[in-house]
Amino acid sequence: MVDYTASPLLELSNVHCCYGGTTAVYQLSLRVMPGQIACLLGPSGCGKTTTLRAIAGFEPLCNGEIRVRGEPLSVPGYVMPPEKRRMGMVFQDYALFPHLNIYDNITFGLRKLSRRDRRRRADELLELVDLQGYGERFPHELSGGQQQRVSLARAVAPQPQLVLLDEPFSNLDVELRERLSREFHDIFRDQQITAILVTHDQHEAFAMADEIGLMRDGRIVQWDTPFNLYHEPADRFAAEFIGQGSMISGTLIDGERIQTSLGTLRGSHGFPWPAGTRVDVLLRPDDVRMGEAPSGLYGRVVKKAFKGAETLYTLRTPDGVELLALAPSHSDYDVGDDVGLTMDTEHLVAFPADGEVQAAVEQPTRFPVRAVNVG
Numbered sequence: 566m567v568d569y570t571a572s573p574l575l576e577l578s579n580v581h582c583c584y585g586g587t588t589a590v591y592q593l594s595l596r597v598m599p600g601q602i603a604c605l606l607g608p609s610g611c612g613k614t615t616t617l618r619a620i621a622g623f624e625p626l627c628n629g630e631i632r633v634r635g636e637p638l639s640v641p642g643y644v645m646p647p648e649k650r651r652m653g654m655v656f657q658d659y660a661l662f663p664h665l666n667i668y669d670n671i672t673f674g675l676r677k678l679s680r681r682d683r684r685r686r687a688d689e690l691l692e693l694v695d696l697q698g699y700g701e702r703f704p705h706e707l708s709g710g711q712q713q714r715v716s717l718a719r720a721v722a723p724q725p726q727l728v729l730l731d732e733p734f735s736n737l738d739v740e741l742r743e744r745l746s747r748e749f750h751d752i753f754r755d756q757q758i759t760a761i762l763v764t765h766d767q768h769e770a771f772a773m774a775d776e777i778g779l780m781r782d783g784r785i786v787q788w789d790t791p792f793n794l795y796h797e798p799a800d801r802f803a804a805e806f807i808g809q810g811s812m813i814s815g816t817l818i819d820g821e822r823i824q825t826s827l828g829t830l831r832g833s834h835g836f837p838w839p840a841g842t843r844v845d846v847l848l849r850p851d852d853v854r855m856g857e858a859p860s861g862l863y864g865r866v867v868k869k870a871f872k873g874a875e876t877l878y879t880l881r882t883p884d885g886v887e888l889l890a891l892a893p894s895h896s897d898y899d900v901g902d903d904v905g906l907t908m909d910t911e912h913l914v915a916f917p918a919d920g921e922v923q924a925a926v927e928q929p930t931r932f933p934v935r936a937v938n939v940g
């Protein structure tokens with residue numbers, strides 16, 4: 566487990582990165598604890614790779630500091646060269662040396678060891694990444710997933726203090742991506758390796774990371790656990806980027822209740838806006854239960870997508886509200902069926918609607934509350 570009481574391994578303070586006159590990363594601060602798997606997640610162009618390259622030492626800072634265990638890597642007046650930073654890199658395109666066999670690829674950074682020790686370390690690492698017996702092969706004789714496992718073995722071979730992974734699974738198909746992200750997670754956890762993953766794929770981020778920094782336009786908008794990012798998004802962008810869901814309109818009755826066309830949704834922690842504020846409430850597909858309708862609420866199935874163990878339904882209520890709902894695939898409803906609905910949210914998240922005064926200083930309601938249909 567990660568020791569959150571320890572001193573951080575990596576610390577970025579107020580980092581800015583510029584290309585010519587354009588700033589790609591703004592005032593970025595973050596901490597990664599020893600043994601933690603962190604992730605920078607966000608849409609294309611938000612500055613993830615630039616941040617990772619700055620940590621690796623390939624990108625100069627135009628302001629701010631980067632330290633590892635308190636030691637300066639990039640501070641005003643001093644930049645430690647990349648090869649001295651003791652960081653392992655895993656790239657999207659594997660970047661293996663095509664003319665070297667797998668043994669030589671893995672031991673490329675271990676020149677100081679004797680031939681025998683290099684071979685022993687390579688065998689250990691091949692076992693770690695489940696490629697025993699592949700040492701004599703060449704990269705072109707391996708599948709994409711196998712090549713990426715080799716590049717992980719090469720990255721961890723010199724026992725770096727930090728492993729940086731830049732979109733490592735983007736070239737692989739969805740199933741392999743999920744499998745490999747779980748495998749890499751288990752290896753990092755087992756070997757207590759500290760790692761930072763960069764990806765635009767939230768499934769990868771969720772499968773691997775202890776904490777995720779969601780980025781937009783060069784800034785981190787929320788640094789949180791996968792669970793909190795999903796259930797307690799800090800703003801509308803986070804709510805829409807992470808997971809699926811519907812925003813439904815409502816009006817705050819008081820600090821705890823929101824009137825919606827689905828009934829009154831009640832939260833226990835209270836909302837910080839005055840009664841009468843128009844809000845948008847986030848409902849995730851797993852917040853909407855299909856089957857029973859104790860409050861008489863029904864929705865008509867307008868679309869269904871089979872996902873194996875579950876089916877994702879799109880439902881429309883008589884008021885025209887569209888909702889997504891996940892149901893076990895054995896309870897099989899057809900398009901056109903009217904189905905009873907119950908709202909069952911662990912965390913009720915609402916944002917002031919556009920045009921409300923409060924929307925200018927959007928404050929998310931990041932309170933774990935239990936919402937119940939009482940109307």
Ligand SMILES: Nc1ncnc2c1ncn2[C@@H]1O[C@H](COP(=O)(O)OP(=O)(O)OP(=O)(O)O)[C@@H](O)[C@H]1O
Pocket residue numbers: 584589607608609610611612613614615616765
């Ligand atoms: N070498 C460069 N010269 C000028 N601008 C650059 C350069 N590299 C990146 N940028 C710009 O900096 C911003 C951040 O780019 P970056 O590659 O860090 O984003 P990203 O989040 O990693 O995107 P992607 O997921 O598409 O790789 C973008 O607007 C990009 O156009």
